[in-house]
Amino acid sequence: MPERPSITAFFPAYNDAGTIASMVIAAVNTLEELTDDYEVIVVENGSTDYTVEILESLARRCERLRVLSHSEPLGYGGALRVGFANATKDLIFYTDGDAQYDPHELRLLAQALRDDIDVVNGWKIHRNDPFHRIIIGRLYHHIVKLLFDFKLRDVDCDFRLIRRDALEVIDLESDSGTICLELVKKMQDAEFTFAEVPVHHYHRTYGKSQFFNFPRLWRTGVQLLDLWWKLAIRRSHMRSIAQRRRALIQKRASSQSWP
Numbered sequence: 001m002p003e004r005p006s007i008t009a010f011f012p013a014y015n016d017a018g019t020i021a022s023m024v025i026a027a028v029n030t031l032e033e034l035t036d037d038y039e040v041i042v043v044e045n046g047s048t049d050y051t052v053e054i055l056e057s058l059a060r061r062c063e064r065l066r067v068l069s070h071s072e073p074l075g076y077g078g079a080l081r082v083g084f085a086n087a088t089k090d091l092i093f094y095t096d097g098d099a100q101y102d103p104h105e106l107r108l109l110a111q112a113l114r115d116d117i118d119v120v121n122g123w124k125i126h127r128n129d130p131f132h133r134i135i136i137g138r139l140y141h142h143i144v145k146l147l148f149d150f151k152l153r154d155v156d157c158d159f160r161l162i163r164r165d166a167l168e169v170i171d172l173e174s175d176s177g178t179i180c181l182e183l184v185k186k187m188q189d190a191e192f193t194f195a196e197v198p199v200h201h202y203h204r205t206y207g208k209s210q211f212f213n214f215p216r217l218w219r220t221g222v223q224l225l226d227l228w229w230k231l232a233i234r235r236s237h238m239r240s241i242a243q244r245r246r247a248l249i250q251k252r253a254s255s256q257s258w259p
């Protein structure tokens with residue numbers, strides 16, 4: 001891997017008009033410090049505020065920005081899958097378009113990416129969400145840790161830097177927020193190495209959470225059990241992971257630029 005690897009930064013955005021412009025600009029400024037070869041992608045679908053207008057205006061001014069607008073509902077998982085599929089650089093960084101994380105802290109992720117690390121995952125120093133959400137979030141954390149045997153400190157932290165070749169070893173299927181569990185579980189099962197760095201988490205200053213309402217909580221519970229059945233019990237994903245991981249190890253070993 002070159003000393004300054006190329007980076008794709010992407011954000012899922014749904015009704016994030018109040019935050020998405022600053023996210024893109026903060027990402028561009030940080031990427032310019034870290035690499036000469038980067039792109040920024042925003043995956044938007046069906047926003048009813050002025051997100052699309054802001055993004056179109058930004059894209060006219062910033063040639064490195066690609067806006068992928070979809071009219072069909074993607075869901076959070078669908079939006080992440082579109083971002084991953086369209087990323088073209090060696091490293092992929094993503095975080096949410098609602099500015100609850102700060103793209104400047106991509107620097108911290110990049111510093112922690114040693115040659116033997118495949119994923120650098122943030123962990124929230126202090127979660128800035130409403131009190132009831134913090135309590136339910138803690139409960140969720142312990143339940144999923146037990147169900148999926150997660151080694152990571154904060155699986156739910158959507159602030160990650162991932163090597164694209166490692167990501168290509170796994171297939172992601174989730175359409176909803178459970179995609180984070182699927183991503184981390186499959187990367188863990190593929191024996192990729194993780195580093196973890198503390199990152200700040202901020203109050204949502206604009207719009208409202210797509211996840212946190214009670215019908216959704218129920219649906220998330222059902223999706224969680226479905227994922228647990230597939231990934232922790234049936235484990236049919238392991239066959240393709242093992243084959244593709246072997247191929248990746250060979251590819252990395254034969255690649256001259258790989259240390």
Ligand SMILES: Nc1nc2c(ncn2[C@@H]2O[C@H](COP(=O)(O)OP(=O)(O)O)[C@@H](O)[C@H]2O)c(=O)[nH]1
Pocket residue numbers: 012013014015016043044045073074075076079096097098099100208209210211212
């Ligand atoms: N494109 C797209 N983005 C989404 C969708 N659902 C959520 N997002 C974005 O993903 C980010 C995280 O969603 P949010 O509702 O804040 O989740 P929370 O942080 O867990 O409360 C936000 O920036 C949302 O705009 C979706 O269906 N499509």
Ligand SMILES: [Mg+2]
Pocket residue numbers: 096098100204209
């Ligand atoms: Mg949020």
